[in-house]
Amino acid sequence: MAQVPLRSPLPHGASAALLLTLGLLSACASPPATPAKPKLLVFMVVDGLPMRQVLGYRDQLQPDGFRRFLDQGAWFANAHYGHAHTVTAAGHATMLTGAYPQRSGIISNEWVDPKTRGQVYNTMDADYQYIGNPTAPLAGTSPRMLLAETVGDVLRSADPAAKVIGISGKDRGAILPAGHKGTAYMYMGESGQFASSTYYMQSHPAWVQRFNAAKPADAFFGKSWSPVLPEAAYARSVPDGQPWQSNAGNGNRLPAVLGAGMDGPGPRFYGNILPSPYGDELTLAFARAAIEGEALGADASPDILSVSLSSHDYVNHAFGPESRLSHDHVLQLDRHLQAFFQYLDAKLGKGNYMAMLTADHGFADTPEWARTQGRDTARLPGAQLLAFANAGLGKTFGDGPWVTQLSAMGLLFDEALIAARGLRPADVYAEAKRVMLQMPDVAAAYTPDELAGQEPGAPLLEQMRKSWHPERAAPVQVIMKEGRLFGSRPVGSSHGTPYAYDTHVPILAWGPAWVGRGEVAQRVEVADIAPTLAGILGLRVPAQAQGKPLPLPLQRQP
Incomplete structure (x- = not known):
């Protein structure tokens, strides 16, 4: 049998080229390797920051603050809260649980217990006290009040060596994102210190003691809050010193000197740090101390650091988001973020951490200014709502009062009076809804049957359902018309409605290996953050989560 001659070998160079080509083809055919988990997840919240402010000043931002997310990261142009009562505690409870208030139980900052009629604060717990600082009622x-688990809780259940730390100028901004198994530190407005509570530990670790012993808050005494840009750069914003801007605290004009008229640092001065750019600067200094003191991101177990920056909320409440003071505060914060990110780059390395930034709610423009722009706006005191409700119910059922208190966005009734008159509560609730809908400033009102229902409803009903917890919320919920500022504030602005100016917030992410890069235009919700971060960390989704993973640009990139 004739032998088949062997093929002549290829020249050496050609063989190498062929092997290289085959290797590249093989690599292209293989799925991309899953990146390692980030060693540190830095979760950031800017309290009271509407998305319109981030984009409105984009041309004046530093290259590595907010623009790190906008230019180098993934950002969601149409991110909203899905619930109706958009306040600090409800927002902070939603972010890392993925659960709306109907499941988290955090229906507001404070509310009235429908059964006991006692005052409830969202993170109250009389069994525990602040460490080294007085604890007010x-x-x-x-x-304890949070009925849902966070991403950090799931992480620490899966890996007890992981650390989860929450830091904020406000107790609720630290405690709620830290969850049940993390550790929270909050700013003490009377002492200028950061403190935890005995729920977490009996005494502070050495690094916290060193930070507080150095009295870093005192360094801001006598410092001036001065605009970072020339006057012409603020032409798009409302000038200082308007009659509807609060003149308390540090005043309503820049430059403003912290501690002006005071003999030295004390409780009044420490309280005035938060409504200034120095509140965020101090909070980020404590965050750096936590990274160093706890060696965050330094081992094989991923860690979570949640930092909620509270100052912008105070600024917007006092002056309104349309003000030059708020405009400048965003630019000041932008510089603080840039310095913090550059610290993280040097400390951890860019490929070892990811950052995500959002807000707990947006903000309405100040009504008095909005009216100068031709908008239909008004301030609506709660007493006016109570009086209208009782006058209407009195015509049907006789002398009351039938509605005794307001709780968050709801009406609480004199249930004993209802029983004494032989009335069915459902009939009184239904009549209260009818009465409320006759009030010119009311857009919608809902009864317990509607709120507990499962059938699809109008957008406002769906939002209100997500804010309503049957054991904690008042039975009849009321939504004001757009542009109404509900509450007793005579100046400044607020939030708390289901309208876009209060629901539309930033969701910004950076960490190329985990999120990719680019703008996402489709509507997403803040409840989607928790499932997304759980996936990045290789964890199960928190049990009460109602969101879905964000459509990250990374998923669309080849």
Whole structure:
């Protein structure tokens, strides 16, 4: 049998080229390797920051603050809260649980217990006290009121060596994102210190003691809050010193000197740090101390650091988001973020951590200014709502009062009076809804049957359902018309409605290996953050989560 001659070998260079080509083809055919988990997840919240402010000043931002997310990261142009009562505690409870208030139980910052009629604060727990600082009644000292688990809780259940730390100028901004198994530190407005509570530990670790012993808050005494840009750069914003801007605290004009008229640092001065750019600067200094003191991101177990920056909320409440003071505060914060990110780059390395930034709610423009722009706006005191409700119910059922208190967005009734008159509560609730809908400033009102229902409803009903917890919320919920500022504030602005100016917030992410890069235009919700971060960390989704993973740009990139 004739032998088949062997093929002549290829020249050496050609063989190498062929092997290289085959290797590249093989690599292209293989799925991309899953990146390692980030060693540190830095979760950031800017309290009271509407998305319109981030984009409105984009041309004036530093290259590595907010623009790190906008230019180098993934950002969601149409991110909203899905619930109706958009306040600080409800927002902070939603972010890392993925659960709306109907499941988290955090229906507001404070509310009235429908059964006992006692005042409730969202993170109150009389069994625990602040460490080294006085604890006022109803102070936030533990996550007991939170009925949902966070991403950090899931992480620490899966890996007890992982660390989860929450830091904020407000107790609720620290405690709620830290969850049940993390550790929270909050700013003490009377002492200028950061403190935890006895829920977490009996005494502070050495690094916290060193930070507080150095009295870093005192360094801001006599410092001036001055605009970072020339006057012409603020032409798009409302000038200082308007009659509808609060003149308390540090005043309503820049430059403003912290501690002006005071003999030295004390409780009044420490309280005035938060409504200034120095509140965020101090909070980020404590965050750096936590990274160093706890060696965050330094081992094989991923860690979570949640930092909620509270100052912008105070600024917007006092002056309104349309003000030059708020405009400048965003630019000041942008510089603080840039310095913090550059610290993280040097400390951990860019490929070892990811950052995500959001807000707990947006903000309405100040009504008095909005009216100068031709908008239909008004301030609506709660007493006016109560009086209208009782006058209407009195015509049907006789002398009351039938509605005794307001709780968050709801009406609480004199249930004993209802029983004494032989009335069915459902009939009184239905009549209260009818009466409320006759009030010119009311957009919608809902009864317990509607709120507990499962059938699809109008957008406002769906939002209100997500804010309503049957054991904690008042039975009849009321939604004001757009542009109404509900509450007793005579100046400044607020939030708390289901409208876009309060629901539309940033969701910004950076960490190329985990999120990719680019703008996402489709509507997403803040409840989607928790499932997304759980996936990145290789964890199960928190049990009560109602969101879905964000459509990250990374998923669309080849």
